[in-house]
Amino acid sequence: MAEIVLGMWTTHGPTLSTTPDEWLLRLPADHANKAHWYQTGRYDFATLVEMRKSEGLAEKSSLDERTKRNAACRAAMNEMADVYAATGSDVAVIFGNDQQELFNDALMPAFTVFNGEAVWNEPSSDEQAARHPPGIHAAEPGHKPPVYTEYPGHPELANYLIGDLVSNGFDITRASKLPRLENHWHSGIGHAFGFVYRQIMRDQVCPHVPIITNTFFPPNQPTARRCFEMGRTVGRALKAWKSDARIAIFGSGGMSHFVIDEAFDRKIFDALAARDAETLCAIGEDWLQSGTSELKNWIAAAGALFETDLAGEVVDYQPCYRSEAGTGTANGFVYWN
Template sequence: MAEIVLGMWTTHGPTLSTTPEEWLLRLPADHARKDHPFRGKTYGFPALVELRKDENLGEKATLGERTRRHGACRAAVERMADAFEAARADVAVIFGNDQSELFLDDVIPALTVFNGPTIWNEPASEEQAKKMAPGIHAAEWGHNPPQRTEYPGHPELADRLIRQAMGDGFDVARSSRLPEHPGHWNSGIGHAFGFIYRQIMRDKVIPNVPLIANTFFPPNQPPARRMFEFGRSVGRAIRDWDSDARVAVFGSGGMSHFVIDEPFDRSIIDAIEARDSEMLCGIGEEWFQSGTSELKNWIAAAGCLFETDLSGGLVDYVPCYRSEAGTGTANGFVAWDRKG
């Protein structure tokens, strides 16, 4: 039977692929936004500054601190990539999300399994780059290859996951080829998956199955418990697969952003380390808004990995602030393997 030999939870945001100076390209958008989600409510930038003034977050957003934290993030990514290489996995399953990269307003499935034979990606054109928000194009190298590239899918495993999911009561969508959207700002697979290919697999991409959740866009976002149970379904399908494949499982996304909440992030990490499924499943939707919603990919991966005998722990947690309001991206990295 197939064996899950590696589990990884990793962030994938722009702070990992931009310089500490480039982090501030997002500040104008922070100031302009009137509805930053934070702990179940929404705030404008000045209100966040006032609310969090006692945390001295401005000191955590200085160039010196940004530089130190950027270095810690890069070191953690390298450790994750080394662990992936050492695991010698044959196949990967990646829980990720879509941010209007593949699915547009004509149809946004809650859960999609990609079962095509090839997955492609390419750099943005000059016209596409002009359509991106400030700071996004600067991070592109971290998830898009320098030229159009095809990666191997795994239709056999993907079909198994689909059949298992349908039998377990999940009406998943399936996609056998990535769409072409002329005039759209993005081409190819989304950044949640491209980051894994480029920075964790170091462009040595093994056959893989992208599992694409709609974490961002209401009203059909799967709640935490649904994501966890979907992960359990995926785990059952892998364990029952009549194959000698060594499988790696990834949860790609999070942590808290675009307003950082360190206690919340730590509670997620603690729950993963304790295999506390009820804590993860009991988190309300009000906590999973904006970029923080990507933590549902971590919860799905937890559902898959909690029933394995893998062990390990936190590689690093680095909150990367860019303002005194607490805006930025928290980065977290957890790895489980046979060594533990």
């Protein structure tokens, strides 16, 4: 039977692919946003500054701190990439999300499994780059190759997983080709997957199955419990797969953003360490909105990994603040082997 030999949880946000100075390109948007998600409420920038004035966030978002935290993230990513390379996985399953890179209001599936022969990605055209929000295009080399590139899918495994998920009560959308949308800001696979290809696999991408979850966009976001159960079903199917493949499982996304909540992130780490499925499953939808919703990819990966013998610890956690309001992206890295 196949063997799950590696589990990895990683963030994938722009702070991991930009300089500490470039983090501040998002500040005008932070100030303009009147409805930042933070914990279970929505607040404007000034209100967040007042709410969090005792936390020392001006210092935590200083250039000196941004520089230190950026360097720490880079070191953690290098360690993750070294572990992936040393493990020598034959196959990967990546739980990620889509931020209207592939899907839009015309079609927004809850769960999609890619079962094609090849996943493609390419750099943005000048016209696409002009449509990017400030600070986003600068991060592109972290998740897009310099030229059009195809990466190997795994149709056999994907179809096996689709069949098993359907037989266990999951309604799955399948995609065998990536769409090329007209007049769209993006082309190719989403950044949740491209980041893993480039930063963790270092462009040495093994045959793999992307599982794409709609974490961001109401009203059909799967709950934390549903994501965990889906991941657990995938994990059980992988262990029963009649193959001698060595499998790596990734959860790509999170942690708290676009307003950082360190206590909430610690709750996630503690639940992973304790294999505490109920804590993860019980997280309400009001806590998992905006960028923080991507933690559902971590929860799905946890579902797949909790029933293995793998174990490990947190490589690092760096809350990468860019303002006294607490805006930014918290970055976390965990592997089990």
